[in-house]
Amino acid sequence: MMTTPPAADAEILCEDLIRVYVTEGVEVQALQGLDLRVERGDLVALVGASGSGKSTLLTILSGLDRPTAGTAFVAGWDVLRMTGAQRRAYRRDVVGFAWQQTARNLLPYLTAAENVALPMVATRTARLRERTARVDELLEVMGVTHCRDRRPAELSGGEQQRVAIATAVANRPRVLLADEPTGELDEETSADVLEAIRHVNETFGTTTLIVTHDPLVADHVRRTVQIRDGRTSRETLRRTAVGEDGHARLHAEEFTVIDRAGRLQLPTEYVEQLGLRDRVRLGLEPDHVRVHAGTTPSTGHAEAPQAPQAPQASQEES
Numbered sequence: 001m002m003t004t005p006p007a008a009d010a011e012i013l014c015e016d017l018i019r020v021y022v023t024e025g026v027e028v029q030a031l032q033g034l035d036l037r038v039e040r041g042d043l044v045a046l047v048g049a050s051g052s053g054k055s056t057l058l059t060i061l062s063g064l065d066r067p068t069a070g071t072a073f074v075a076g077w078d079v080l081r082m083t084g085a086q087r088r089a090y091r092r093d094v095v096g097f098a099w100q101q102t103a104r105n106l107l108p109y110l111t112a113a114e115n116v117a118l119p120m121v122a123t124r125t126a127r128l129r130e131r132t133a134r135v136d137e138l139l140e141v142m143g144v145t146h147c148r149d150r151r152p153a154e155l156s157g158g159e160q161q162r163v164a165i166a167t168a169v170a171n172r173p174r175v176l177l178a179d180e181p182t183g184e185l186d187e188e189t190s191a192d193v194l195e196a197i198r199h200v201n202e203t204f205g206t207t208t209l210i211v212t213h214d215p216l217v218a219d220h221v222r223r224t225v226q227i228r229d230g231r232t233s234r235e236t237l238r239r240t241a242v243g244e245d246g247h248a249r250l251h252a253e254e255f256t257v258i259d260r261a262g263r264l265q266l267p268t269e270y271v272e273q274l275g276l277r278d279r280v281r282l283g284l285e286p287d288h289v290r291v292h293a294g295t296t297p298s299t300g301h302a303e304a305p306q307a308p309q310a311p312q313a314s315q316e317e318s
């Protein structure tokens, strides 16, 4: 359903997303009020420990599952309120997916080129000549032109994933969702696949969300969002800046996410390093918030250790 999302410019916008699974009378809160905003054309990695809710979120964004409550808009589509027919159109035209299990992505009896062409054949969106040109373009962007006439069994794991991503974006979806695309690959092959995803993002402007627990993914994306206990908790933004000496350097800035109720999570290492627990003392400064260990009233600043300062992040334990 095309409705205007609350913030029309965000390509993916989730607010207070909740997903409760009930199995045999036992409730599991997989998503506990998750907020996420991804701008159009962005490339974002969503990282988090096993069980933190990453796959649950991706399943919702891909239109395969409905959340229990909250809002989720993808490319202007309200994923909570789609009818069956709209859901099929959404999955066909708006989002592309690549899954961890390579076998789930490609048909084993088709060649790489036939696999990539398949979504276009299914939607009858292009004539044969346009289709062939599109397949060639995609295989080239993904660096797998040499695999054109081979079947999946004749490809390496990394080549299979690159063909799978070419297939996922064949119909020019606005959003690409990838669930652990490097989960079955070694480090070097993973880096190749991630660079290929980045190339697709830059070439076609496809908004891309990669879900992973591979920390190396963070090196290949501009923005990493960490999910903890079914909520987004921290973000890292990377940018390259040229210093006074003329050399380009990569800067990484850490942010913590603050929700509408003013709650935020302190990084575990800050909590451990300063022995923060139970209650902390806060102080409001003109441009930041101080967080001190200890629960007794302060007579000055000197006696309590000061929390390391995270850029932009005011810190308070939730």
Ligand SMILES: Nc1ncnc2c1ncn2[C@@H]1O[C@H](COP(=O)(O)OP(=O)(O)OP(=O)(O)O)[C@@H](O)[C@H]1O
Binding pocket: 021, 022, 023, 028, 029, 030, 048, 049, 050, 051, 052, 053, 054, 055, 056, 057, 213
């Ligand atoms: N269909 C389901 N029925 C019941 N509980 C589920 C279901 N799917 C997920 N869960 C539970 O929801 C929580 C979040 O699971 P989810 O698969 O989203 O985490 P994840 O971060 O993707 O983990 P992993 O990295 O191991 O895939 C877990 O406690 C999981 O057991």
